[in-house]
Amino acid sequence: MQRAYMSALMELAEKDKNILHLIADSGTGFDEMFRRNFPGQMYNFGISEQLMTGAAAGMAIAGKIPFVFTYGSFLVHRAFEFIRNDICFQNISVKMAGMGCGLSVSTLGPSHHTTEDISVLRSLPNLTLLSPATPAQTAESVRTAYETPGPVYVRIGMNNEREFFGESYTPSISGLDEVITGREVVVFSTGSILAEAYEAVNLLRESGVDAGLVNVWRLKPFDSGAFLEAVKGAGLVVSVEEHSIHGGLGGILSEVIAEKGGPRLRRIGLADKFAAGYGTLERVRAENGLDAKSIYESITEAMR
């Protein structure tokens, strides 16, 4: 995902000298290449997320297009007031990328998990919120962030995500991409957990359920029309996210269904808790009910 992010950013930085790559002592492995190719377009602020975010606002006001990059948790949770007051309130072109989102940093525990970023950011006016699931979507997110006026947040995982969409992928305008067609149960997934949701939906299909899978790439603005179209006639809608079930994708779908009507909803994510356990992402997902098997079981139970 980082490679995809950086190659897309370098393509843009080549064309537009106002594009800046800002980091806070947590880079990508491609930073030196960026610095070599685009000297004067990269700044390392050191371990200072509030400063980096506030300075990005100052740069944007002065005509630059800064792309701020660091761990999602430090960016969103620590610098939130700067994102709110300096960037979103002023509706300026600061692009923010949170890396290692969800449970990606699985060995270090909740201090390094980014599992409430969607809920807190979603409440901010003017902000566009993108949540790519694969490298191709990450690259598209960078391009979309550049083309979208105003502030944009891109939520990026860090788990060697496999590609679902192929080289020639262009994201749907609605922000919803159907991965598996199915009508009885429709599963909506966002971010890198797509791989687990994909397996879970296949398990459902193997057991005879006509289950579908939709990847949600853009969380805000959310296309509720396209969502309602996708769930027409379904008996159950499921949200799957490496995030709290409060205010994230599950929250978005709840709000749409409560206001506009629609099928019953099962939210799968962290149910008002910090993630338990340490170790491989695979294991931490399993211990928190977010692996394919647990997702499958939760959906089967909800269908009863």
Place this chain on the structure above:
Amino acid sequence: MLNYDDELKDLRRQIFLTARKGGTSHLASCFSCLEILYTLYIRHVMNFDPENPDMPERDRLILSKGHAGLALYTVMCRAGYLTPEKLATYLQPRTELGGEPSRRDLKGIETSTGSLGHGLPAGIGMALAQKMDAIPARTFVLVGDGELQEGSVWEGVISARAFGLDNLVMILDCNGLQKMCTVEETISFVEWRRKFEAFGWSVDEVDGHNVDELERVLSTGNVTGLPRLVIAHTVKGKGVSLMENNPLWHFRMPNRKESKIFAAELGLTQEEMN
């Protein structure tokens, strides 16, 4: 033409009357940094053009201590950024002018402030952008001494030196007071010069109510490679004895009896007070 003492008194009268009509303001904070703002705008220490507020080669000011927004709006009105009619809408229904300066509401406000500790990071971003574009202009950030308790200020203090921002000037409105008590009572060890010099800044000290002195110091450039702190020693509430150096007046308007003292000391007539 008014001499500057009269002009500053006139500005204090206008701030007070505008605040009174609007209902409230952080008057003591406004009066503390008025001479600083006056020097930057009316003595033209800053290069700016109200007719062309986005002029790239302008100097930029960030009022990080946003509570003094009414002082900034009033001085900017005198400088030509807004009409007296617009200034008079302060806190009136559907106004664009509120208690904290907002970029949404007035051309010439470089960035919206209000929550403390945001001005220096934004100023660092602007100063870096000025350098990237080879614009020979400066960025001024006006902060309060209580505000220096915010951690984000110190992230900026470290970084401004690391980036060699010799186009950045932070002016410290050093009145020794914060909302509840004195700065010294709060943090005990108040040694700004030593602290900033230890962080590699160059430091000057001035009488923050002496416009000539402010002009002399603020007109000179930074030492090459160094960000600069100008400690302006000020009196919170300057100009009204009742308010001066008294934390009680952080966010308070005078009652009927106190208003008489304000009127007398600011030179307001009974008619102007009605």
